[in-house]
Amino acid sequence: MSRRPKKALAAAAALIVIGAASHAEPMLSDSRGTFGLPGLVDMPTAESAPEGTLGASVFRFAGALRVSMTFQVTDRLSGAFRYSRVPDVFTGGSALYDRSFDIHYRLLDEKGLRPAIAIGLRDFIGTGIYSSEYIVATKTLRPRLRATAGLGWGRLGSKGSIGSPFGDRPPLDFGEGGKANTDQWFRGPVSPFVGLAYQVNDKLTLKAEYSSDAYALETAAGTFARDSSVNLGFDYAINKSASVSGYYLHGSEIGLQFNLLIDPRRPPVPSGLETAPLPVRPRPSPVTEPEAWATDWTSDPEVHPGIQSALVKALAKDGQVLESMALSATRVEVRIRNQRYLAYPQAIGRTARTLTRAVPPSVETFVITSVVEGMPSSSVTLKRRDIERLESEGSLEILRQAEFSDPVRGQNSGLVPTEEVYPRFVWALSPYGEASVFDPDDPFRADVGLQLTGRYEFAPGLILSGMMRKKLLGNLDDSTRVSDSTLHHVRSDLVEYQKQGDPGLHRLTLAWYGRPAPDIYSRVTVGLLERMYGGISGEVLWKPVDSRLALGAELNYVKQRDFDTMFSFRDYDTVTGHASAYYDFGKGFMGQVDVGRYLVGDWGATFTLDREFANGWKVGAFATFTDVSSAEFGEGSFDKGIRLTIPVAWTTGKPSINKVSTVIKPLNRDGGARLDVDGRLYETIRETHQGDMQIQWGRFWR
Amino acid sequence: MSLNSPRIFPRASCLLVLLLAMGLTACGNDTSRTEGTRIAVDVAKGLKSRLFSGKKSPSSQSSADPEALATIALNSFPGPLIMASIDSLGTVSALGEFGRNGDTQTFSTAVQQTMTFRNGLLVGTRGLGHDLMSANLGPADSLIRKRQAGTYKRVYRYLDGEAIERPLPLSCNLTVGEVSDFTFAGTRYSTVQLDEACKVTQLTVNNSYWVTRDGTIARSRQWIGQVIGYVTINLLRSERI
CATH class of the missing domain: 2.40.160 (Porin)
Incomplete structure (x- = not known):
C-alpha cells in the first residue's frame, strides 16, 4: 500500500513540472464532489464551475449529512458554505452539527502538457472537523477523461502520509470557533491522492479515486468502516440544473447526493414577456408643415393640464406614475415613479417614446427624472431627434447621447404636481x-x-x-x-x-x-x-x-x-x-x-x-x-x-x-x-x- | 435539511397545501406584496392544467385558417396589415400598423406584441420573449428591393441572460432565385424569390424574400433569433384605405 502513493506523487510532480506553450483554457466542470465544489468523490480536483454559478448539494452517507452551498466568485475563485452533521462523535453519542467554509483557487490553467493546478482550504474557519488544505493538478488525457493528482494536509493528510515537509500541525485551538485556523495550514503530515473522472456521455460521469482521508473521527465513533482507500462514484445530470450522484465509499458505505446548479445568466423563462413599447411618433417636417411647429400653444392654459392628464393615463399603462411635469416651448421634464421595470433604463426608454406621442413638435429636450420614495434622484436628458433617429439602433447609440444629472441641480421651476397622486394608500393581505x-x-x-x-x-x-x-x-x-x-x-x-x-x-x-x-x-x-x-x-x-x-x-x-x-x-x-x-x-x-x-x-x-x-x-x-x-x-x-x-x-x-x-x-x-x-x-x-x-x-x- | 428527519415530510406537504390555499386569499392593491402569491397561484394552475388536461389552451391559434384570419383582419382594420406565423410558437397572427418612423414600420398584434421592419426586413420584435432587439442591415434591404444578388455583413442584437445587449455579426450572401406567382388573401403576386444565407461560425441563417417588380416584399421567411427561429410574413395590405 505504501508504494502506490509515492508513485502517484511522482506522477503529480511530473505533471506539474512539464509545461508547453499553447492556448490556456479555464478547466470547468459541472460535476461536484461530496463537499459541493467541483471534485471527484471526497477528493478535490483543479476544476472550477462556470463563473457566477451557484450550487447547492445535499450529501448523505452513514448517518451523516453535508449540505453545501457554493459560488463561483470569479473565474478562478470558488467558495463554499456547508452545514453538516457527523453522528455520534461526542461522548454520549450525540451528533455534531457544524458549519464550515471552503475556498478553492485555480492557480494555473491547462496549457499544452501542463495540467490545471489549484490550491484550496477546506473548513478553514471554525471548529475544523473537515479542516484540510490541498494543492491539486488535473489534466485532460482524452476529451472525456481527466486525471487528478494532489497533495493533502490536515484531514486530507490523515492516510498514507509521506512526511511533514512544513513542520508539525499544532492542535486546533478553536475556542468559540469562527476563527481562521491559520497556524495549521499546510502543516503536519502530507498525503498524496489520485483519481480519474470519465465522462461517458453528456449525462453520465464516472469517477474513481484513491483517498487520503482516514475518516479517523467517524471510525472511532463506530459509525463508519473504512475498509479501502478507493471511492467510486457516478454523477448523472437530470437536466441543465439538477443532477444526482451516487457513491460507493471506502468499500463499505453507500452515499447519495443531490445537486443543483443555478446560473444567474440563464433564466428559466424567456425575459421580455410583456406588452411591447409604444413606437416613436416622429414629428412632421418643419418645412412642409411649419404650422405644426408653432409655439403659440404655450399661452393656452388648457394645453399643459391636457397633455399632463393624457400622459398620466398613457404612462400608467406602463406602470409609471407621473408625479409632476414641467412643459415649455422647447423642454419637457417629467418626474416618474417606476412601479414596473426592474431596469430603470426600460422605464425611461418607454417614457421617452410615450412623450414623442404627447408633446408638441417644438419640444426638443426631454428630461426624465426618476423619483424614489418621493425623492427626485436622477435625471436623464435626451434630445427628441435622437430618440426619433435611434429607435431601431443598438442601445449604445442612445446611451452616448444621454446625459445623467442630479435633478436638484436642474431647473426646478414650472413643475406642476399631478393631482390625485398624493395622498396615496396601498395595502395587501x-x-x-x-x-x-x-x-x-x-x-x-x-x-x-x-x-x-x-x-x-x-x-412626496x-x-x-x-x-x-x-x-x-x-x-x-x-x-x-x-x-x-x-x-x-x-x-x-x-x-x-x-x-x-x-x-x-x-x-x-x-x-x-x-x-x-x-x-x-x-x-x-x-x-x-x-x-x-x-x-x-x-x-x-x-x-x-x-x-x-x-x-x-x-x-x-x-x-x-x-x-x-x-x-x-x-x-x-x-x-x-x-x-x-x-x-x-x-x-x-x-x-x-x-x-x-x-x-x-x-x-x-x-x-x-x-x-x-x-x-x-x-x-x-x-x-x-x-x-x-x-x-x-x-x-x-x-x-x-x-x-x-x-x-x-x-x-x-x-x-x-x-x-x-x-x-x-x-x-x-x-x-x-x-x-x-x-x-x-x-x-x-x-x-x-x-x-x-x-x-x-x-x-x-x- | 429535512432529509435527516423523515417525519417532516407529511408536515411539509401540509404546509404546501395550506400556502396554496392561502394564495387564493391574497388581496390588496400593493403589487409589491401580492405578486409572490400571484406567481404561486399561476404555478399551481399551470401544474394543475398540465396534470389534469391534455388539451392545448384555447388562446393558441395554430389551427386557424390563415386565409380566413386574413379576411377577418382586412375587414376589421383599415391600415397596413401583415400576417405572421411563427413555427416554433405555433402561432398565426394578423398584425396591424402601429407606428412608422422614417423607413421603419412597426406592426402589432391585438395583445401588443410587435415586429418592426425596415423596408420590409425585420429589425426588431417585442413582447415575444428572446426578442430581436435591433438589426443593422447593411445594403440588404436595397439589394432585395432591387432584386439583385450581393455579399455583405449584417448585425443582429439580442439581450443575453443577464440582459446585456450582445451583437451577432453575420456574413451574408444574397442570391436571386426563381420566379414565383401566388395568390394570398385575394391578391395575386408575381415575384422573384431571393435567398439570403448568413453565417457565423456554427450558425447559418437562411432568409427568403418574394419580391414584386416594384420592390414590394409580398412574402418572406425571416429569422428572429436562435430561440424563436423563423417567422413567415405575408403582406395583406401595404397602405391605409
Whole structure:
C-alpha cells in the first residue's frame, strides 16, 4: 500500500513540472464532489464551475449529512458554505452539527502538457472537523477523461502520509470557533491522492479515486468502516440544473447526493414577456408643415393640464406614475415613479417614446427624472431627434447621447404636481413564511401565516407604513433553546419573539425622505422600526449621480421591544449608528464598509462584498468585527453571513420591480448586531444612478 | 435539511397545501406584496392544467385558417396589415400598423406584441420573449428591393441572460432565385424569390424574400433569433384605405 502513493506523487510532480506553450483554457466542470465544489468523490480536483454559478448539494452517507452551498466568485475563485452533521462523535453519542467554509483557487490553467493546478482550504474557519488544505493538478488525457493528482494536509493528510515537509500541525485551538485556523495550514503530515473522472456521455460521469482521508473521527465513533482507500462514484445530470450522484465509499458505505446548479445568466423563462413599447411618433417636417411647429400653444392654459392628464393615463399603462411635469416651448421634464421595470433604463426608454406621442413638435429636450420614495434622484436628458433617429439602433447609440444629472441641480421651476397622486394608500393581505434553520435540536422549523401590510403616503417622501403578522400554523414555538449569551440579549432572544409575538406588529413607522442639497439624500424614520426595536433613525447619504463612491452616516436611538411585539418596551435602550462607504469596483463587484457602534454598544466594522449581475441577481458575503471578544460573543466568535437577491422577473419573464432577498447567517448572536431599519438610502436610490443604469442600458429600447 | 428527519415530510406537504390555499386569499392593491402569491397561484394552475388536461389552451391559434384570419383582419382594420406565423410558437397572427418612423414600420398584434421592419426586413420584435432587439442591415434591404444578388455583413442584437445587449455579426450572401406567382388573401403576386444565407461560425441563417417588380416584399421567411427561429410574413395590405 505504501508504494502506490509515492508513485502517484511522482506522477503529480511530473505533471506539474512539464509545461508547453499553447492556448490556456479555464478547466470547468459541472460535476461536484461530496463537499459541493467541483471534485471527484471526497477528493478535490483543479476544476472550477462556470463563473457566477451557484450550487447547492445535499450529501448523505452513514448517518451523516453535508449540505453545501457554493459560488463561483470569479473565474478562478470558488467558495463554499456547508452545514453538516457527523453522528455520534461526542461522548454520549450525540451528533455534531457544524458549519464550515471552503475556498478553492485555480492557480494555473491547462496549457499544452501542463495540467490545471489549484490550491484550496477546506473548513478553514471554525471548529475544523473537515479542516484540510490541498494543492491539486488535473489534466485532460482524452476529451472525456481527466486525471487528478494532489497533495493533502490536515484531514486530507490523515492516510498514507509521506512526511511533514512544513513542520508539525499544532492542535486546533478553536475556542468559540469562527476563527481562521491559520497556524495549521499546510502543516503536519502530507498525503498524496489520485483519481480519474470519465465522462461517458453528456449525462453520465464516472469517477474513481484513491483517498487520503482516514475518516479517523467517524471510525472511532463506530459509525463508519473504512475498509479501502478507493471511492467510486457516478454523477448523472437530470437536466441543465439538477443532477444526482451516487457513491460507493471506502468499500463499505453507500452515499447519495443531490445537486443543483443555478446560473444567474440563464433564466428559466424567456425575459421580455410583456406588452411591447409604444413606437416613436416622429414629428412632421418643419418645412412642409411649419404650422405644426408653432409655439403659440404655450399661452393656452388648457394645453399643459391636457397633455399632463393624457400622459398620466398613457404612462400608467406602463406602470409609471407621473408625479409632476414641467412643459415649455422647447423642454419637457417629467418626474416618474417606476412601479414596473426592474431596469430603470426600460422605464425611461418607454417614457421617452410615450412623450414623442404627447408633446408638441417644438419640444426638443426631454428630461426624465426618476423619483424614489418621493425623492427626485436622477435625471436623464435626451434630445427628441435622437430618440426619433435611434429607435431601431443598438442601445449604445442612445446611451452616448444621454446625459445623467442630479435633478436638484436642474431647473426646478414650472413643475406642476399631478393631482390625485398624493395622498396615496396601498395595502395587501398575503401569506408569509418564516423558517429557522441550523438549530441542532431540529435543524428545520417553520411558521406560515397571514401578513397585513399598509402604506400611506401623505406627500412626496412622507410615508406611514406598517406590517402585522398572524401565524396560522407552525412549530417555531416548539424551540426550547434559551440564549446562553453573556451579553445583553440584543438579538439572541429571537425565539421569545417567535413564541410570544403572535399576532405581532412587526413594523409601524413614519418615514420622511428628502433631498436637502445636491448629491445629498436624507431619511428620518420614527416608530416601531423593526421586530425587536423601536425609536428614531436618521440617515444622510452623499452620492453624486455619476460616482462609483457613496458615503453615508446613520444615527439611531432605539429601545428594545417587548416579546409580545406590540407597543410596550423592555428596559434596554441604546444609541447605535454607522459611517458607511459604498464602492462600485466594476465588473459586477460592489463593496461596503460600515464602521460604528452596534446594538450591544460594541464598536467595530462590517465588511460586505457583493457579486452583482446586470439582471439583478446579487450574491454577497459579510463579516463584522467588533470589540466584543470571541469569548463574549460565544459560538462562532464573530458575526458573518451570506446574502442573496433574486429578482422576481428572472423567474417569471414578466416585468416586475420586486426582488426576493435572503440573508443566511450560521448564528444569530448579540455581538456585531445592527438595527434592521427599512428603506436605507443607498439601496433605495442606487438603481436610478448612472452606474447601475449603464449596466442595464440594453433594456432602454425594450 | 429535512432529509435527516423523515417525519417532516407529511408536515411539509401540509404546509404546501395550506400556502396554496392561502394564495387564493391574497388581496390588496400593493403589487409589491401580492405578486409572490400571484406567481404561486399561476404555478399551481399551470401544474394543475398540465396534470389534469391534455388539451392545448384555447388562446393558441395554430389551427386557424390563415386565409380566413386574413379576411377577418382586412375587414376589421383599415391600415397596413401583415400576417405572421411563427413555427416554433405555433402561432398565426394578423398584425396591424402601429407606428412608422422614417423607413421603419412597426406592426402589432391585438395583445401588443410587435415586429418592426425596415423596408420590409425585420429589425426588431417585442413582447415575444428572446426578442430581436435591433438589426443593422447593411445594403440588404436595397439589394432585395432591387432584386439583385450581393455579399455583405449584417448585425443582429439580442439581450443575453443577464440582459446585456450582445451583437451577432453575420456574413451574408444574397442570391436571386426563381420566379414565383401566388395568390394570398385575394391578391395575386408575381415575384422573384431571393435567398439570403448568413453565417457565423456554427450558425447559418437562411432568409427568403418574394419580391414584386416594384420592390414590394409580398412574402418572406425571416429569422428572429436562435430561440424563436423563423417567422413567415405575408403582406395583406401595404397602405391605409
